[in-house]
Amino acid sequence: MNNYTVEDVAKIFQYxxxxxxxxxxxxxxxxxxxxNGKKSPYRIKHEEIERxxxxxxEEQIKELRIVLQDx
Numbered sequence: 001m002n003n004y005t006v007e008d009v010a011k012i013f014q015y016x017x018x019x020x021x022x023x024x025x026x027x028x029x030x031x032x033x034x035x036n037g038k039k040s041p042y043r044i045k046h047e048e049i050e051r052x053x054x055x056x057x058e059e060q061i062k063e064l065r066i067v068l069q070d071x
Contacts, residue, residue, distance in 0.1 A: 003043040006031075012049065013057050028063065 006024070010017040021042070023029040030048050033040040 002046040004046070004049065006042050006044070009044050009049065013052070 004012075006017045006020045009029075010020045013020075020029065024031045024042055024044075029044060029052065031042040031044045033042055035041075
């Protein structure tokens, strides 16, 4: 089972790591932390990458932009 870093996922989908972190915080990408602290790094499971591809990651980004515009 592979787990990816935020930076790995950003490279896969060609987005900035900050965008990936924002999607994680908004609950659009499911991730877990290594450790208990706020600064513990996130990891994203391979299954989540497959889910993002299946649902269309571009749709996730469009949803995020809508949410950010509302705030």
